[in-house]
Each structure stands twice: as structure tokens, then as C-alpha cells.
Amino acid sequence: MGAKRRLPHFDDLVFLGASMTRYPLEGYREKCTTKTILGTRYAKKPLELEIPITIAGMSFGSLSANVKEALGRAATAVGTSTTTGDGGMTPEERLSSKTLIYQCLPSRYGFNPDDVRKADAIEIVVGQGAKPGGGGMLLGQKINPRVAEMRTLPEGVDQRSACRHPDWTGPDDLTIKIQQLRELTDWEKPIFVKVGAVRTFHDVKLAVHAGADVVVVDGMQGGTAATQTVFIEHVGIPTLAAVRQAVDALEDMNMKGEVQLIVSGGIRTGADVAKAIAMGADAVSIGQAILMALGCNSETYVQKGTHHSAIEDYAAIGTAPGYCHHCHTGKCPVGVTTQDEILEKRLEPEVGARRVKNYLQTLNMELTTIARACGKQNVHHLEREDLVALTIEAAAMARLPLAGTDWIPGVQPM
Amino acid sequence: MECVTFDLAQTPLRAVNHYLHHNLTQTGGQAIEILNPDGAHNIAVGLNASVEVKILGHAGYYAASMNQLANVTIAGNVGTGVAENMMSGRVHVKGFASVSAGASAHGGLLIIDGDASLRCGISLKGADIVVGGSVGSFAAFMAQAGRIVVCGNAGEALGDSLYEAVIYVRGEIKSLGADARIEPMSEADYATVAELLAKAGFSHNPQDFQRVASAKQLYHWNADAVTSDSAFQ
Numbered sequence: 001m002g003a004k005r006r007l008p009h010f011d012d013l014v015f016l017g018a019s020m021t022r023y024p025l026e027g028y029r030e031k032c033t034t035k036t037i038l039g040t041r042y043a044k045k046p047l048e049l050e051i052p053i054t055i056a057g058m059s060f061g062s063l064s065a066n067v068k069e070a071l072g073r074a075a076t077a078v079g080t081s082t083t084t085g086d087g088g089m090t091p092e093e094r095l096s097s098k099t100l101i102y103q104c105l106p107s108r109y110g111f112n113p114d115d116v117r118k119a120d121a122i123e124i125v126v127g128q129g130a131k132p133g134g135g136g137m138l139l140g141q142k143i144n145p146r147v148a149e150m151r152t153l154p155e156g157v158d159q160r161s162a163c164r165h166p167d168w169t170g171p172d173d174l175t176i177k178i179q180q181l182r183e184l185t186d187w188e189k190p191i192f193v194k195v196g197a198v199r200t201f202h203d204v205k206l207a208v209h210a211g212a213d214v215v216v217v218d219g220m221q222g223g224t225a226a227t228q229t230v231f232i233e234h235v236g237i238p239t240l241a242a243v244r245q246a247v248d249a250l251e252d253m254n255m256k257g258e259v260q261l262i263v264s265g266g267i268r269t270g271a272d273v274a275k276a277i278a279m280g281a282d283a284v285s286i287g288q289a290i291l292m293a294l295g296c297n298s299e300t301y302v303q304k305g306t307h308h309s310a311i312e313d314y315a316a317i318g319t320a321p322g323y324c325h326h327c328h329t330g331k332c333p334v335g336v337t338t339q340d341e342i343l344e345k346r347l348e349p350e351v352g353a354r355r356v357k358n359y360l361q362t363l364n365m366e367l368t369t370i371a372r373a374c375g376k377q378n379v380h381h382l383e384r385e386d387l388v389a390l391t392i393e394a395a396a397m398a399r400l401p402l403a404g405t406d407w408i409p410g411v412q413p414m
Numbered sequence: 415m416e417c418v419t420f421d422l423a424q425t426p427l428r429a430v431n432h433y434l435h436h437n438l439t440q441t442g443g444q445a446i447e448i449l450n451p452d453g454a455h456n457i458a459v460g461l462n463a464s465v466e467v468k469i470l471g472h473a474g475y476y477a478a479s480m481n482q483l484a485n486v487t488i489a490g491n492v493g494t495g496v497a498e499n500m501m502s503g504r505v506h507v508k509g510f511a512s513v514s515a516g517a518s519a520h521g522g523l524l525i526i527d528g529d530a531s532l533r534c535g536i537s538l539k540g541a542d543i544v545v546g547g548s549v550g551s552f553a554a555f556m557a558q559a560g561r562i563v564v565c566g567n568a569g570e571a572l573g574d575s576l577y578e579a580v581i582y583v584r585g586e587i588k589s590l591g592a593d594a595r596i597e598p599m600s601e602a603d604y605a606t607v608a609e610l611l612a613k614a615g616f617s618h619n620p621q622d623f624q625r626v627a628s629a630k631q632l633y634h635w636n637a638d639a640v641t642s643d644s645a646f647q
Contacts, residue, residue: 107537108499108518108537108539111499111518112480112499112501112520113460113462113480113482113499113501114482114501116460116480117460137635139635140634151558152520152539152540152558152559153558153559153577153578154577154578154633157577157633157634158633158634158635160556160575160632162537162556166498166514166517166518166533166536166537166555166556167476167494167495167498167514167517167518167536168494168495173475173494176455176456176474176475176476176494177475177476179455179456180455180456180459180475180476180479180498183427183428183431183456183459183460184459184460184480185460186431186432186435186436187428
């Protein structure tokens with residue numbers, strides 16, 4: 001999953017709620033809109049979301065088909081988008097997702113023009129925050145007949161995902177690749193470009209220059225079960241630092257607002273969402289925390305309304321609830337990261353969808369609660385001036401003043 | 415046969431592709447000519463109809479990419495990613511192809527009369543590729559399924575990290591990539607080569623070709639295999 005070491009995070013920031021200098025809104029009565037539009041730069045059909053919280057790309061293959069359907073149902077219920085992943089688009093997730101973003105990944109497993117045309121937006125994945133510069137590995141235990149067919153590979157082989165795209169090698173090529181996808185879809189769909197957070201200032205500039213409608217920046221707290229611990233813990237920069245650089249890049253190009261920014265990588269709470277937006281993101285994207293909401297690491301699973309203990313199944317693979325990290329085995333005791341036909345039934349789409357819907361609604365309520373306290377009728381009106389940092393490291397990375405001071409490390413006083 | 419002609423010197427590419435996406439009959443028989451391509455990128459991207467398209471000149475990146483059903487002939491050279499992610503149909507390049515020809519193509523037939531540059535057939539997912547000339551280095555890198563026939567020579571690291579795709583080479587192979595090996599030709603292989611050569615319009619003797627396929631040593635993670643780079647040589 002995501003980096004486990006202590007990293008500067010949104011937890012190291014706090015909001016300055018309204019008092020004398022700002023006027024708050026009544027928390028339970030006055031409206032605070034969360035509507036979010038993505039892809040306004042070139043696309044004929046930008047995405048209109050009810051909340052600025054989207055579900056990140058996670059593959060069918062790593063996740064079960066039931067999970068993909070559950071995510072689609074939950075996203076639809078709260079008016080947001082879900083995203084395919086490194087395994088192609090399943091009919092279940094297309095049918096259940098009102099708004100579905102289709103990823104164009106280096107591996108191109110299951111990628112085809114029919115599904116591109118069915119999508120509502122296309123996300124070209126350059127890299128992931130958990131493993132910028134790295135490919136992936138889906139172990140053979142999870143390659144059942146359906147996954148194998150979608151990925152055009154034999155059952156049971158360890159499937160390597162490439163670290164780079166087969167048909168473009170740099171930002172100049174990417175410009176033409178983006179144009180290709182626009183031509184394919186008659187310029188209707190927004191094109192997202194997702195980068196793992198490393199040299200974020202320059203990477204965002206290049207993505208914008210290449211023609212992205214939306215840039216997705218994924219920090220190193222992002223999760224994955226498809227790479228090594230050494231990669232997760234030692235490559236990339238924290239999400240907090242990446243947001244600052246990404247916003248700097250957009251402002252430097254005078255593209256803030258014209259190109260939207262989505263931030264992901266370790267977003268878990270409504271406060272995280274609010275802080276990312278206040279720092280300049282237009283939306284956030286969540287992966288690992290969504291899995292936790294689904295029941296990942298739970299002691300029990302629910303089938304036909306009845307709770308069943310999964311503790312013995314955790315023990316059988318040498319782990320326990322709360323400490324699992326055995327996604328790669330395909331033996332997920334609660335049916336989230338498995339292709340086993342018995343285990344996957346432990347996550348019923350309706351149950352999973354309800355849990356994720358509740359989670360997203362809670363995040364949104366937390367977000368609007370904070371926004372109202374800061375006097376905002378629109379969550380997108382949250383601003384950097386609403387934030388201060390609690391640690392010097394966070395202040396330096398986010399370029400925000402240390403709480404109670406005017407000091408921003410590394411910035412000369414005016 | 416009815417023939418519709420577009421002149422890219424006069425008509426924007428967007429208008430041409432829009433016509434190709436929305437104004438073709440699905441029953442076939444229609445013919446399209448595109449004049450003065452002048453190296454433009456993304457010509458005839460995403461066709462999904464049984465039509466004949468002729469591009470009379472050199473094309474840029476991703477010509478006829480993601481093709482389905484259409485029969486596209488390019489009377490010139492092509493840039494990066496010709497027939498990229500093609501699903502079905504036929505794309506025929508009468509000249510030379512730049513890098514990543516037929517990348518990740520799932521189906522259909524790509525014919526290149528001349529040479530193809532680096533990474534021809536990279537990540538191939540099931541299409542057939544016939545190259546009249548030679549291919550550059552890293553041809554068929556991580557190719558998963560499909561067949562590649564090379565009538566000339568192959569560059570370095572041919573078939574690196576192959577899965578189930580098979581390569582047939584008539585000329586010299588500069589070097590094989592990780593996990594690729596030369597295997598004996600079977601009767602089925604000779605028949606396959608003969609069939610693909612006939613489809614592509616070449617008259618070479620199938621007996622002159624050798625087969626390259628995966629040794630399947632990388633199909634499962636093997637920690638010992640990464641203790642030194644020499645394990646991949």
C-alpha cells in the first residue's frame with residue numbers, strides 16, 4: 001500500500017476558521033456548493049461532478065469485478081467519477097458508472113477504441129505516485145481466465161506492466177498522442193494526464209504544454225500492491241510538496257483555472273480534501289482509502305445481510321485484520337483484491353457501494369463543514385490564506401506560514 | 415466505385431477524420447482518397463467501417479491507428495506508431511515506417527513494404543505484421559500475442575521479454591533480447607509464413623525463415639534472475 005514512514009502531510013496543516021477577520025456560514029443551514037467541472041480547456045463535453053472527490057484508477061485484475069461494480073455504483077450515487085485501471089474496462093463498471101474515466105496505460109492491457117468512445121474522459125497515465133518511473137507486476141495467482149483474456153496473456157503468468165508507453169517517448173510525442181485521442185473521440189472527451197510526483201513543477205508544465213485538459217498529480221503516499229517496498233518508501237515526493245509545485249506551475253503558465261488540477265496520494269479525510277483544494281487543487285482522487293471503506297482489512301465480511309468472521313482466513317495467509325498487505329496473493333479474505341470465484345463473492349456490489357457512498361458523503365460533509373467555517377459558499381473558494389502549517393517542514397514544502405507567525409521557511413519577508 | 419477525395423492542403427484534418435467517423439456506410443464498398451498528407455499526424459485515426467482509404471503521400475504519427483475493419487493504404491512513408499492499437503482490418507505502408515509500428519495492435523494485418531525502425535510490434539497484442547525490409551532494435555519488445563514476419567534483417571535485442579507472440583525472420587538477427595530464443599520451424603510455422611507472405615504480396619520462400627519465440631523463463635518471477643544483468647543476456 002502507500003508509504004508507511006512518517007512524511008509531511010496535510011495533517012501538518014490547519015485551517016484558520018472565521019472569527020473577526022472572516023465571517024463564517026451557518027454549518028447546517030447555509031448552502032455550500034461542491035459542484036466541480038473538469039476538462040474545460042478543449043473538450044466539447046467537460047465532466048460535471050457534484051463533489052470534488054473522484055475515485056482513482058484501480059485495475060480489474062488487482063480488484064474483483066464486484067469491487068469495480070461497487071465503485072461505479074457509489075460514484076454514481078454521489079455524482080462523481082470512477083476510473084478504470086491497468087486491466088481495461090469491464091462492462092460492469094461501465095454500466096454502473098455514470099461518469100467513467102478510461103485510463104491509457106503503458107501496458108495497454110485491454111485497451112481498445114470501442115471503450116475509449118464509451119468513456120467520459122481519458123486519462124493518460126505517465127506514472128503513479130507510489131512508483132514513479134516503475135512498471136507493475138500482477139502475480140499469476142490473480143490471473144484467472146477472464147483477467148487473462150482481457151490482458152491477452154496466458155492464465156497464471158506473472159504479468160509485467162511496462163514502465164513507459166510503447167508509442168511515445170517524451171512531451172513532444174505526447175502532444176501528438178493527445179491529439180490522436182482527441183481525433184478518435186471527435187474532441188468530445190477531456191484528456192487527463194497523470195504523473196507521479198517527482199519533478200512536479202516541470203512535469204506539470206510539460207503536461208499542460210502537451211495539451212492536457214486536466215493534470216493529475218499523484219504523491220508518494222499513493223498506494224499500490226504492484227511494486228516493491230523500496231520503491232514505495234524511497235521514490236517520489238510527498239503529496240503536500242507536490243501540490244505546491246503543481247499549482248506554482250499552473251500559475252507560472254497563467255493556466256490556473258483553464259487546466260484543472262487533481263491531487264491524489266494519501267487523501268483520507270474531508271480535511272485532506274479541503275486542504276488540497278485550499279492549496280489550489282480543483283479536485284482530489286482517492287484509491288487506497290476507498291479500499292479501506294470497502295472493507296479492506298476488516299475482521300468480517302457481509303453476505304446476504306449476515307456478518308461472517310474472516311479472521312481464520314487472514315491467519316491462513318499469515319496475517320491479521322488491520323495488518324494484511326496480502327493483495328498480491330489474490331487470497332483477500334474480504335473479497336476486495338482477489339479473482340478467486342469464492343472469495344470475490346464476499347464483497348457484494350450493493351454492500352460495497354453503500355459503504356463507499358457513505359464514505360464519500362462523509363468526506364464531502366467534512367469538506368463543506370470546514371469551508372463554511374472559513375466563510376465559503378463554494379468549496380472552491382477555499383484559499384491558501386485559510387491555511388497555516390504546524391511544522392517547519394510542512395511550512396517549507398507547502399510554502400505556508402508556520403502557525404502563529406508570518407514565517408515561511410525559504411521565503412524572504414516582503 | 416464511388417470515391418470521395420479529400421485534399422489536406424485544402425481541408426483541415428479534423429474535417430476529414432470527422433467524415434471518416436460519421437459519414438461512411440457500414441456495408442463497405444466506399445473508397446476514400448486523401449491527397450497531400452504532407453506528413454500530417456493522426457490521419458485516419460479510429461476508423462470503424464469497412465472502407466478503402468488511400469493516403470497518397472507521406473503520413474506523420476499514428477496514421478491509421480486504432481483501425482477497425484478499414485483497408486488503409488499509405489503510398490509513402492509513415493511516422494511513429496502507424497496502426498498503433500489496431501483492432502482489425504488492414505494497413506499497408508508502401509514506403510518505410512518509423513518507430514513503434516503496430517504498437518500494441520490487437521488484430522488485423524499491418525504490411526510495411528520497406529524497413530521499420532525501432533520497436534516494431536512493441537507490446538503487440540494479437541495483430542499480424544509483415545515487414546518487407548528490415549526492423550530496427552527492440553522489435554517485438556514485450557509482444558504478447560500475434561505474429562511478425564521480417565523479410566530482411568532484425569536489429570539488436572529482437573523479441574526482448576516476449577510472451578506468446580512469434581517472430582519469423584528471413585535475414586540476419588543482430589542479437590536476441592532477454593528470454594527470446596530461436597526455435598525449429600514446424601510445418602505449421604511454414605504454413606503461417608506462407609499465408610502471411612501471400613497476404614502481404616511477397617514471394618519469398620518460407621523455408622528461408624527462422625522462428626523466434628519466448629523461452630518462457632520470465633513468465634514467473636524469479637529472484638535469482640535479477641542478481642545480475644548478465645542473467646538477461
